[in-house]
Amino acid sequence: MFDVGCWMFPVLRLMEINPACPLPIQQYPQVLMAHGGGGRLMHNLLEQVFGKAFSNPILDTRHDSAQFNVPPGKLAMTTDSYVVRPLFFPGGDIGSMAVHGTVNDLAMSGARPLYLSCAFIIEEGLPMETLWRVVCSMRAAALRCGVQIITGDTKVVDKGKGDGVFINTTGIGVIEHTLNITPQSVQPGDAVILSGDLGRHGMAIMAVREGLQFESTIESDSAPVRGPVRALIKAGTEVHCLRDLTRGGLASALNEIAEAARVKIAIEQRSVPIREEVHAACEMLGLDPLHVANEGRFVAFTTAKEAERALQLLRQHEVSANAAIIGKVVEKASPLVTLRSAIGASRILDMPSGEQLPRIC
Amino acid sequence: MKYLDEYRDGELARQLAREIRRVTTQPWNIMEVCGGQTHAIVKFGIDELLPKEITLIHGPGCPVCVTPLEMIDKALEIAARPEVIFASFGDMLRVPGSTTDLLSVKAQGGDVRMVYSPLDAVKLAERNPAKEIVFFGVGFETTAPATAMAVFQAAQKGIKNFSTLISHVLVPPAMEALMSSTNCRVQAFLAAGHVCAIMGYEEYLPLAAKYRVPIVVTGFEPMDILQGILMCVQQLESGRTEVENQYARAVRREGNQPAQQLVREVFCVVPRKWRGVGEIPASGLGLRSAYAAFDAEKRFGLTDHQVDEPADCLSGPVLQGLIKPHQCPVFGGKCTPEHPLGATMVSNEGACAAYYRYRRQNFSA
Numbered sequence A: 001m002f003d004v005g006c007w008m009f010p011v012l013r014l015m016e017i018n019p020a021c022p023l024p025i026q027q028y029p030q031v032l033m034a035h036g037g038g039g040r041l042m043h044n045l046l047e048q049v050f051g052k053a054f055s056n057p058i059l060d061t062r063h064d065s066a067q068f069n070v071p072p073g074k075l076a077m078t079t080d081s082y083v084v085r086p087l088f089f090p091g092g093d094i095g096s097m098a099v100h101g102t103v104n105d106l107a108m109s110g111a112r113p114l115y116l117s118c119a120f121i122i123e124e125g126l127p128m129e130t131l132w133r134v135v136c137s138m139r140a141a142a143l144r145c146g147v148q149i150i151t152g153d154t155k156v157v158d159k160g161k162g163d164g165v166f167i168n169t170t171g172i173g174v175i176e177h178t179l180n181i182t183p184q185s186v187q188p189g190d191a192v193i194l195s196g197d198l199g200r201h202g203m204a205i206m207a208v209r210e211g212l213q214f215e216s217t218i219e220s221d222s223a224p225v226r227g228p229v230r231a232l233i234k235a236g237t238e239v240h241c242l243r244d245l246t247r248g249g250l251a252s253a254l255n256e257i258a259e260a261a262r263v264k265i266a267i268e269q270r271s272v273p274i275r276e277e278v279h280a281a282c283e284m285l286g287l288d289p290l291h292v293a294n295e296g297r298f299v300a301f302t303t304a305k306e307a308e309r310a311l312q313l314l315r316q317h318e319v320s321a322n323a324a325i326i327g328k329v330v331e332k333a334s335p336l337v338t339l340r341s342a343i344g345a346s347r348i349l350d351m352p353s354g355e356q357l358p359r360i361c
Numbered sequence B: 001m002k003y004l005d006e007y008r009d010g011e012l013a014r015q016l017a018r019e020i021r022r023v024t025t026q027p028w029n030i031m032e033v034c035g036g037q038t039h040a041i042v043k044f045g046i047d048e049l050l051p052k053e054i055t056l057i058h059g060p061g062c063p064v065c066v067t068p069l070e071m072i073d074k075a076l077e078i079a080a081r082p083e084v085i086f087a088s089f090g091d092m093l094r095v096p097g098s099t100t101d102l103l104s105v106k107a108q109g110g111d112v113r114m115v116y117s118p119l120d121a122v123k124l125a126e127r128n129p130a131k132e133i134v135f136f137g138v139g140f141e142t143t144a145p146a147t148a149m150a151v152f153q154a155a156q157k158g159i160k161n162f163s164t165l166i167s168h169v170l171v172p173p174a175m176e177a178l179m180s181s182t183n184c185r186v187q188a189f190l191a192a193g194h195v196c197a198i199m200g201y202e203e204y205l206p207l208a209a210k211y212r213v214p215i216v217v218t219g220f221e222p223m224d225i226l227q228g229i230l231m232c233v234q235q236l237e238s239g240r241t242e243v244e245n246q247y248a249r250a251v252r253r254e255g256n257q258p259a260q261q262l263v264r265e266v267f268c269v270v271p272r273k274w275r276g277v278g279e280i281p282a283s284g285l286g287l288r289s290a291y292a293a294f295d296a297e298k299r300f301g302l303t304d305h306q307v308d309e310p311a312d313c314l315s316g317p318v319l320q321g322l323i324k325p326h327q328c329p330v331f332g333g334k335c336t337p338e339h340p341l342g343a344t345m346v347s348n349e350g351a352c353a354a355y356y357r358y359r360r361q362n363f364s365a
Helices: A010-016 A041-052 A095-107 A130-143 A201-208 A226-234 A248-263 A276-285 A304-315 B010-023 B035-044 B071-079 B101-108 B119-127 B144-155 B171-180 B194-199 B204-211 B220-236 B257-266 B289-294 B315-319 B351-362
Strands: A074-082 A112-123 A148-157 A165-175 A190-193 A239-244 A265-268 A299-303 A325-334 A336-340 A346-348 B028-034 B054-061 B084-088 B111-114 B132-139 B162-168 B188-191 B216-218 B243-245 B267-274 B278-287
Touching: A010 A336, A010 B054, A010 B171, A041 A148, A041 B194, A074 A095, A095 A130, A095 A165, A095 A226, A095 A239, A112 A226, A130 A165, A130 B278, A190 A304, A190 B101, A201 A276, A201 B084, A226 A239, A226 A299, A226 A304, A226 A325, A226 B028, A239 B084, A248 A265, A248 A299, A248 A336, A248 B315, A276 B010, A276 B144, A276 B289, A299 A304, A299 B035, A304 A325, A336 B084, A336 B267, A346 B035, A346 B351, B010 B220, B028 B035, B028 B194, B028 B220, B035 B054, B035 B188, B035 B351, B054 B220, B054 B315, B071 B084, B071 B101, B071 B162, B071 B216, B101 B111, B101 B144, B119 B132, B119 B257, B132 B144, B132 B204, B144 B162, B162 B278, B171 B204, B188 B194, B194 B216, B194 B257, B204 B216, B204 B243, B257 B267, B278 B289, B315 B351
Parallel strands: A112 A148, A265 A336, B028 B054, B028 B188, B084 B111, B084 B132, B132 B162, B188 B216, B216 B243
Antiparallel strands: A074 A165, A112 A165, A190 A299, A190 A325, A239 A299, A265 A325, A336 A346, B267 B278
């Protein structure tokens, strides 16, 4: 287990970490069971890898629990586990994803992220170099997001009992606004704004995992979305709900909100941005891009009269430069999401029933 | 997206729909044979653009849906064996046999892998010489050439640890079985475009002549389907019963001859049971005796057994176009994609799943 103290961020930002794996870890090219065994090897791993990469005053106290102050206001807390295979993929890796994903969940409350915990479950035999790359990527992502990793844990499991490395991160953020950003705040007439094009993360992973080759490489959209969310709140936009689009894609997120708010939501297919290569890959495999996972996309529900202004604010940020108004909340009703197709007919937009499976022909 | 958006153009769709309305003077029943077409019709709401005189009947052309329970049970039995890596197309994994499905076998420790091509299964065999690799050969004429190629390559390379569980089916015999049935309501067919891309459409000429029915080889995009319907209606209204090709950008009259040759090399025509329909003579493909060594049923000594469908599932009449999915009493209640009673609810392209997924709100009142 490793604890972290308060990172001195501006200082650290200037300190470059050596990308090569630190000594004496190099004496052990792979993670051994003993690295989780509580002895000298584990101590070295914590000190040389996690302690070094995440070093800051809170972590450096090396206590069993992290102690920290919080600014006044409501707190937001979230947790997520990351089990992606392969660990490195076009556009990201498990390390950056484990930071972005949790920070994005905090952003969906409009919270400013403060602290993360992170727990590693490492499969025996994982190359130490790989672990170091993952940790460096987490460090860079945390710096970018302005969040500090203040406590953590490491376990090593037998070869074959893991998939390289699993990471859990828990995030705490502070809510510094007075909006009530929840699905229950969604009202008839609200506009549904999507922050960018859909399906890139899911298709990037599938292409690498299954060895599918397309003309151009599809890159994951993994990215923090705190910037555009902060801009919306700072500008006083009346945001009713935010939801990041991860597994299950846009379709699952909208259905969950419709269910929680007891409303009918209507979406226009032609307004939903989807990149050509993602569209083509989905068509080939018989998948619906509206069901495919994303890691840097969200939907925002705002009042209709503020929708255009919100859209312009979002478009000023790189991560949401292709934001679009894709539909609206029609009425209080039995929960339902409908999609008007390219040829003008309307149908249900359902949650996928399980794992998305490519079809036969 | 190029070559796609132009076939999904809203204005063109409305023009075609107007033309269909203009030429239609009386009620007509048209069957789209392929599940991919059913899926597109319901997903894009193509039927909502049609005049009320036109009824679309959803045909049996979903390979997942018509694979008999007995065959899925055999797949489950093989996949559960410790020495086996069982390779299958993705959408077969969730289809329930009489007790469980392949994903559950995987959860219980079976080595079940999803592959995109039968040739991937051959590669698995080469990489895992100590394992028995079994590929589940399912599908119509569209996928049969790829299965044939896998078997052919395995034979050429002398790969001993590869075999196939074959459940390939053929479309024209099923259309003939439907037409010769006394309660057949079908007056014209949209033939399955991708099947014809392989097989051509000469084999439909005697069917059109014998049963006096227009057959239009049709693609899968909204424009394709609307144009196919228009061509059917034009024939019906003028009393013609011809085979026409709407999908000329993919289908030639003679089809893909090297693919056909390969299929003939590896497979022979056999009788085959269709789930929900029953046995249809000469409607399936089986391995020729020269390739019998690659027959998983023989390799694992599996025997035929009779399995009954759930009594309250009406997927049979749905597959034959006798009822619409929502007319089944268990539709959307006891039977949903999460808890399917019949395969038409499991497969994405099954008519029941398409109705449930895209328009169940129309039937809930």
